[in-house]
Amino acid sequence: MPETLSAWERVLLARNPARPHTQDYVADLISGFVELHGDRRFGDDPALLGGIGTFRGRAVVVVGHRKGANTQENLAHNFGMPRPEGYRKALRLMQHAEKFGMPLIAFVDTPGAEPGIGSEERGQAVAIAENLLALASLRVPTLAVVIGEGGSGGALAISVADRILMLENAIYAVASPEACATILWKDVSKAPEAAATMRVTAADLYGFGIVDEVIPEPAPAHEQPTQTIQRVGDALERHLSELEALVHDGDTGIDALLAARYQKYRRIGRWVEETDPTRHPNGPVPSHAADQAR
Numbered sequence: 001m002p003e004t005l006s007a008w009e010r011v012l013l014a015r016n017p018a019r020p021h022t023q024d025y026v027a028d029l030i031s032g033f034v035e036l037h038g039d040r041r042f043g044d045d046p047a048l049l050g051g052i053g054t055f056r057g058r059a060v061v062v063v064g065h066r067k068g069a070n071t072q073e074n075l076a077h078n079f080g081m082p083r084p085e086g087y088r089k090a091l092r093l094m095q096h097a098e099k100f101g102m103p104l105i106a107f108v109d110t111p112g113a114e115p116g117i118g119s120e121e122r123g124q125a126v127a128i129a130e131n132l133l134a135l136a137s138l139r140v141p142t143l144a145v146v147i148g149e150g151g152s153g154g155a156l157a158i159s160v161a162d163r164i165l166m167l168e169n170a171i172y173a174v175a176s177p178e179a180c181a182t183i184l185w186k187d188v189s190k191a192p193e194a195a196a197t198m199r200v201t202a203a204d205l206y207g208f209g210i211v212d213e214v215i216p217e218p219a220p221a222h223e224q225p226t227q228t229i230q231r232v233g234d235a236l237e238r239h240l241s242e243l244e245a246l247v248h249d250g251d252t253g254i255d256a257l258l259a260a261r262y263q264k265y266r267r268i269g270r271w272v273e274e275t276d277p278t279r280h281p282n283g284p285v286p287s288h289a290a291d292q293a294r
Contacts, residue, residue: 045086
């Protein structure tokens with residue numbers, strides 16, 4: 001993809017309904033997938049997909065936001081915006097992963113958590129907070145990949161992972177550019193300006209040391225879905241192998257994994273003045289991110 005794309009253009013690509021969704025990644029990358037339903041408290045949430053399967057020879061637990069390819073599917077899946085029961089289902093699966101020693105893989109693609117009155121009445125904020133707490137101390141390797149939109153707490157609730165990966169044309173932010181423009185300027189038409197100011201792109205987030213790898217999209221994901229899914233699978237396999245090697249270290253094992261996770265999130269938001277804009281906690285920044293850092 002050309003590095004000249006604006007932040008807003010990448011926002012539009014991230015939202016393209018033809019991009020591969022979580023269910024597409026699961027179908028291609030996870031063999032023998034068995035979907036699990038329900039939070040054991042209220043019900044099942046079709047906006048959040050979860051289950052167990054095999055990823056390239058490894059038994060894994062998978063969770064992910066589920067969008068649709070058309071309006072009918074999006075209505076059925078609430079446009080990928082989970083309710084509390086969805087996040088509690090995810091929590092149940094996280095605990096399942098820990099109990100049976102299975103890595104957790106999360107596919108992130110949501111505008112945000114469902115903001116309706118019913119969700120608030122059933123404890124949306126608490127459900128998200130409980131997931132953040134669980135992910136921080138989960139004693140198995142965890143990986144998250146932002147495949148489209150990573151919106152606010154709705155994304156964080158399944159993506160506080162040992163490694164966070166992003167597709168080149170994905171976005172990850174505390175709020176949508178439209179919400180930011182409305183709050184700051186009382187003018188939703190300034191969303192493109194807000195997108196640039198918020199630094200929502202994969203290159204920006206890699207430059208900040210929040211994201212561990214940007215997965216290239218030589219062509220937009222919706223134009224090359226099969227190739228994109230395979231690139232994501234290769235990146236997940238590489239990072240999972242590194243995390244497994246850390247866990248299987250006889251001297252430190254899982255404690256080293258938890259310590260590295262703790263340090264990863266303690267570093268986020270820490271600012272140091274540097275004369276070299278290509279330096280950050282993850283190593284050299286891609287050239288396009290370095291340009292923006294200047």
